[in-house]
Amino acid sequence: MTTWTxxxxxxxxxxxxxxxxxxxxxxxAQGAYPNRPVTIICPWGAGGGTDATARIIAAVMxxxxxxxxxxxxxxxxxxxxxxxxxxxxxxxxxxxGLMTVEISMMHWQGLTELKPDSYTPLALMNEDPPGVxxxxxxxxxxxxxxADAIKATPHGKLKASGTGQGGIWHLALVGWLTAMxxxxxxxxxxxxxxxxxxxxxxxxxxxxxxxxSVPEARAIIEAGKARSLAVMAAERNPVFKDVPTLxxxxxxxYTTGAWRGMSGPKGLPKEIxxxxxxxxxxVNESAEFREFxxxxxxxxKWADADGFAKFMDEGNKAMGVAMKAAGLAKG
Amino acid sequence: MNVxxxxxxxxxxxxVLLAILxxxxxxxxxxxxxxxxxxMATALLVPVTFYLSPIAAVATIITASAMAIFxxxxxxxxxxxxxTPASAAYTDEAYxxxxxxxxxxxLGIGLWFSALGGIAGTLSLMLLAPPLAxxxxxxxxxxxxxxxxxxxxxxxxxxxxxxxxxIVSMLLGLLVACVGIxxxxxxxRFTFGSTDLLGGIEPIPALVGVFAVSEVMRAMxxxxxxxxPHRRFGSILRGQLELTKKYVAPxxxxxxxxxxxxxxxxxxxxxxxxxSYSMSKRFSKTPEKFGTGHPEGLIEAGASNNASLxxxxxxxxxxxxxxxxxxxxxxxxLYMKGLNPGPTLFTERASSMYALYIIFILANIIxxxxxxxxxxIASKVLRAPRSAIMPVIVLLCAVGSFAIxxxxxAVLTVAAFGVFGFVMERNGYPVAAxxxxxxxxxxxxxxxxxxxxxxxxxxxxxxxRPIASILAAMTIAAxxxxxxxxxxxxxxxxxxxxxx
Numbered sequence: 027m028t029t030w031t032x033x034x035x036x037x038x039x040x041x042x043x044x045x046x047x048x049x050x051x052x053x054x055a056q057g058a059y060p061n062r063p064v065t066i067i068c069p070w071g072a073g074g075g076t077d078a079t080a081r082i083i084a085a086v087m088x089x090x091x092x093x094x095x096x097x098x099x100x101x102x103x104x105x106x107x108x109x110x111x112x113x114x115x116x117x118x119x120x121x122x123g124l125m126t127v128e129i130s131m132m133h134w135q136g137l138t139e140l141k142p143d144s145y146t147p148l149a150l151m152n153e154d155p156p157g158v159x160x161x162x163x164x165x166x167x168x169x170x171x172x173a174d175a176i177k178a179t180p181h182g183k184l185k186a187s188g189t190g191q192g193g194i195w196h197l198a199l200v201g202w203l204t205a206m207x208x209x210x211x212x213x214x215x216x217x218x219x220x221x222x223x224x225x226x227x228x229x230x231x232x233x234x235x236x237x238x239s240v241p242e243a244r245a246i247i248e249a250g251k252a253r254s255l256a257v258m259a260a261e262r263n264p265v266f267k268d269v270p271t272l273x274x275x276x277x278x279x280y281t282t283g284a285w286r287g288m289s290g291p292k293g294l295p296k297e298i299x300x301x302x303x304x305x306x307x308x309v310n311e312s313a314e315f316r317e318f319x320x321x322x323x324x325x326x327k328w329a330d331a332d333g334f335a336k337f338m339d340e341g342n343k344a345m346g347v348a349m350k351a352a353g354l355a356k357g
Numbered sequence: 358m359n360v361x362x363x364x365x366x367x368x369x370x371x372x373v374l375l376a377i378l379x380x381x382x383x384x385x386x387x388x389x390x391x392x393x394x395x396x397m398a399t400a401l402l403v404p405v406t407f408y409l410s411p412i413a414a415v416a417t418i419i420t421a422s423a424m425a426i427f428x429x430x431x432x433x434x435x436x437x438x439x440x441t442p443a444s445a446a447y448t449d450e451a452y453x454x455x456x457x458x459x460x461x462x463x464l465g466i467g468l469w470f471s472a473l474g475g476i477a478g479t480l481s482l483m484l485l486a487p488p489l490a491x492x493x494x495x496x497x498x499x500x501x502x503x504x505x506x507x508x509x510x511x512x513x514x515x516x517x518x519x520x521x522x523x524i525v526s527m528l529l530g531l532l533v534a535c536v537g538i539x540x541x542x543x544x545x546r547f548t549f550g551s552t553d554l555l556g557g558i559e560p561i562p563a564l565v566g567v568f569a570v571s572e573v574m575r576a577m578x579x580x581x582x583x584x585x586p587h588r589r590f591g592s593i594l595r596g597q598l599e600l601t602k603k604y605v606a607p608x609x610x611x612x613x614x615x616x617x618x619x620x621x622x623x624x625x626x627x628x629x630x631x632x633s634y635s636m637s638k639r640f641s642k643t644p645e646k647f648g649t650g651h652p653e654g655l656i657e658a659g660a661s662n663n664a665s666l667x668x669x670x671x672x673x674x675x676x677x678x679x680x681x682x683x684x685x686x687x688x689x690x691l692y693m694k695g696l697n698p699g700p701t702l703f704t705e706r707a708s709s710m711y712a713l714y715i716i717f718i719l720a721n722i723i724x725x726x727x728x729x730x731x732x733x734i735a736s737k738v739l740r741a742p743r744s745a746i747m748p749v750i751v752l753l754c755a756v757g758s759f760a761i762x763x764x765x766x767a768v769l770t771v772a773a774f775g776v777f778g779f780v781m782e783r784n785g786y787p788v789a790a791x792x793x794x795x796x797x798x799x800x801x802x803x804x805x806x807x808x809x810x811x812x813x814x815x816x817x818x819x820x821x822r823p824i825a826s827i828l829a830a831m832t833i834a835a836x837x838x839x840x841x842x843x844x845x846x847x848x849x850x851x852x853x854x855x856x857x
Contacts, residue, residue, distance in 0.1 A: 072401065104537075322689070
């Protein structure tokens, strides 16, 4: 008899406890977002530039929204795996991701179904435009001279690199050549394993041009082994004030760049999305974020949810044109 | 002189010294766990460096990576499971020494010559950074092709099995390296529509699979080998001085090869260990002893991989071009902390530069006492029953491979390669050769294809550039030597028969 009573009491107590927790949960859910830790998915490996950017954003967000923001690297499949993870997460605001420019490129190549509009864009945080780099002792002193030389040389004689086949810096070259009225492969593209090996090969005399971003080329430029002739951006880079934009130097209005922006899965509740965008704006303007980005040489860029969506849409279309021109797009 | 005093003051801060000590312990532990590599140890440190002062931040990376490369030797020697790809080249040798009852000697060699190699590499960084950097910048893809090709040929030199089986294993490795989209054409190959396969097969999960998982499978199939005689683990450093005196040439050669390979961007400690181990066998007076627990190759390879680690910082610090995957991460940290790589680091921030040198030396010195403690703790696994160790290894493999990218696919890769490695070993195909193929495959293909694109399809530059021509001559000589040697032997025998 006593046992029975005790069991009953325990059961009752348990039920009451469960009810209490449930009640608490609903109360919290109705309360302010976020009430538990938030995950930021980084589609690229730990230790890289995107990883570092994700971590600084997470660190400032933590202060802003008073909840831990954890960066999780979901790598593999050349970025496809991580980008898929962002798109397929529950749209509750507790899983966000740092997207990169590849999302507007991979679908053209038929590598994934995901496009910029498969997400809820939140904030554009960074953009790095490509530069036009030549060897330190190259005879071309200005981008105009280089462009004239390119036009004068036979098709495919000059070689350029900066990333793999169909990568962002390859398309930057394609875009620039097309803007000059040349064929997209007038300068042959030599695929490389990233910007650093390409800059090294440029200095070793194996290449004529490297179109990676200026920060990626910075150290070797400072060592006098390479020179940057122009940037494919609307404005000059504050670190390299002497390097003109393409528009200033040759009147070609062509800009592009590798960007990083925060987004969530499609269908994120409006209130949460606008709260997050507001918080990311504060992050973007914070001294901590600005100082970090300046140290790494990364360009800070800001666009809110609508601006980011528009930015991605334009970039996506431009990429499609460039990739089709270069024969990189499928279908 | 003033700069040195300033540098010392920078290093002798409480936070820097504490960072060195803690990251040393961390590096030793992570490196010794099968499935967790030195690169991963470094990558996992990045978030921590956010909160450290610039010198302390770089100190953690320098110390942890040096420790992890050494302690990758520990599971290799004790369990025949290399902790890092750099240890894979000589794992069989070190394990053979353990079975001979000399585990302390095998690990002592790893420790002592790693520390010496690390210091030699640091000296090269201090004294020769500018000329070494010039070497790095004189290597174009043509030279890299020959270098990678020479690296691949190490497969046959290192293997104790038949050379044909070693070549088959190596070619299988090359086939594995073909998977994915990260090839010169940027076209998906062998991906079968799978998103996970797009990124290709990473060397680390493959290495963990063929060595660790297949070892566990073997252990399940066979009876427990006779226990090593139960005794106190002997002195770890005893005999190292004699070995240092006895094997001066291999050690110095290992240092030099390590330094040069380290300086070349893209070729790191893994390649240094392979090349040095096979060079040691080539130049040894007693090559037949290799693979039976002979210290010579261990000395040369151990001296080489840690030397390459330090010299890998040369192109990173001067040009911001990473020498290997570890310095690739380190460059990010340098930028973040305002120690921007470039010549100004050597002039305007000279005291910080010297502080880095001092940290390198300190790290290699404390490696010895901490390494001894680590070896003593780790040696307990020799006494533990196999049924207790093997499940833990499987668990570590799964956790370690998952942790790399929070991706379950890596765990499946480990399992698949475990089965693969088991079948290969059973039939006498050396798995180390396959790992070499996977590690070097991308570099061989990338450098060959891009070279041809640059030369518009002509193979002439592979022979006409000065350094390329030397490397080509070395490769061809190494290729033809066995043919020449057997022809010579055949001719001598027929002469002897004719006269007799």
